[in-house]
Amino acid sequence: MLLATFALLSASSSADEKQLSVYSSVAIYRLPVLERNGHDYVGLLELLEPLGRVSSETKGQVLKLRYNAVDAEFLEGKTRARIRGQNFDFSNPVLIENSRGLVPFNSLGALLPRFLGTQVNFREGARRLFIGDVGIQISFKMEASNPPRLALSFTAPVNPTISTEPDKLRMIFKRDPVVSPGSQSISFDNKVITQASYSETNGDAELDVAANGALMASFSNDRKTIVISAPQQTPTGPQNPAAIAPFPTTSSNTLETGSNINNSRIAAHRILAVVDPAHGGDERGAALTDSLSEKDVTLGFARLLRHELENRGFAVNLLRDADTTLSADQRASTANLGHGGVYICLHAVSEGSGALVYTALIPAEEPSKGVFHAWNAAQAPVLPLSRTVSTAIVAEMQKRKFQVQTSSASLRPLNNVVMPAVSVELAPGPNGVSDLTSANYQQRAAAAIADAIVSVRDRLEVQP
């Protein structure tokens, strides 16, 4: 009982946490919004890090920050900063906590263009920040068929969380830069599907479709279209509750693509992919250049891979989403406890070209003790499946003209992970080491990995 209460409180506290969603062509991510002295703040380093190369140095009350070629200087407790050699005035004082600069939330709309050199669309009330032309537009088309169908067309693939309530279907876009259709509410001249309303809050966009009865949704057109319709009534016999309410009213689901739609409890088929950006915090990994650490490349790459996997219907657990130190045991434990369907560890290297895909080099397995496996050979039972995943990644990367090799490596925590596990080491492309920080290059690699995981997803689902 006590545990349940605690869990409820934790969930509630997490739900109440203020979040900022940032959408850009380089990365899509969320940051916590922190309250200090009655005002909202965000970490400047965390905000800029996914967008480019950032370094910072704190000396006493002064924080010096460099973003790509832009230098900035901030003073603890002061409202004035220097950016690109010019003054910039905040509405509230800058704070420095643990060598980390916190800047007033309401200044982001003016602050970011100074660093990025491009305009941003900052929706302060909704806590959504659009960098560049990344917004996804929605259009509606009502088809007066029987049963009626409402087709929602998006300008890019989307991956909303969908849930149903009595007389309402709710879509929450957490990671898609969906923008308002113009009007907050659209009414339809239809007796079944009556209205669609759009809202934005705490970093999310929400689209609700109201109806006189239950609704169901299906994806098509490579996830660019969501068709909402009332289910067919069962002609004879008692009503089948599953047909009327295909989604449990309390569930939150992401649907399969196109014709693979399954009206049963789709959540049961959602696979958790564990994405592990190697190194981090005190452990910087390889020095790829004088100023570029492996840990920074793996984090950016992992964020892109998370997005690609989520776009393909996977749940994703990113083992670190900041510059934090994690031991190999911590990584393996988190992955194993989460019952992931697949584990993908990301590395980067300045030598060679293309990518290298590794599976575990398992030492001689100690005798199993009942259902238990030796910690250093926990991967052994699923190693053949790991090799299948590795082969699939190689095939997808070759389709995208990557030079790619596969091998085995004594690389922790691959040996300790109980699910299919691979490590992908991203090497430079045709443009050399600079490719390692290129969003396009990383995006191609991430898409190849995600497509490979999709191609073996049927094998992953049967994992215990």
Place this chain on the structure above:
Amino acid sequence: MIPKSLLVGVAILLVLVVAMGVYLRHMRIRATETEPPTASALPVTPPASGPTETVTLYVADDAAGILRAESAKIPLPGGREQRAESLLRALLRIYQQPGAAHPLAAESDIRSIYLIDPGVAVVDLNAALADHHRSGILCEQLTVNSLIQTLAANVPGIQRVNILVEGKSRDTLAGHADLTEAFDVTTVEQAAEQ
């Protein structure tokens, strides 16, 4: 009156004392001249001696990402452990040549190798090899595999290999290749074949 015999005796003793002092000084100078210098420029490890044998070295090639089996003629001492050390030193010399396909630091060396029955080899690398090793999964794994396969191919009976650095266990070679567990020779060979 001092007897004459006593004077002669004292005179002879004085001559002997002076002569012994001169001889002692001479001996000390000789001892100083023959003392070896404290900082020797000679290699710490004596060169291997013994009959020359043809061995197979598994040499890493970074660009191709593989090990290549190469024959080499090297002098090998009689003892198994000394033989193993000579083998791996011959391998390291290839990696220390200019333009090597898998370069290692010039100071890289094998401190010692212990062969423990049944079939366990403990390879103790010096700090320079690990500390100056390039960081990356492939290049680290190639170093490890190259050492293991060269040992296994030329020293019969080795089934598992433990790698230490400066006599101590180390987490990774240079941030990636895990050194905390013993390597199974068969597994490494099978991985190389794949």
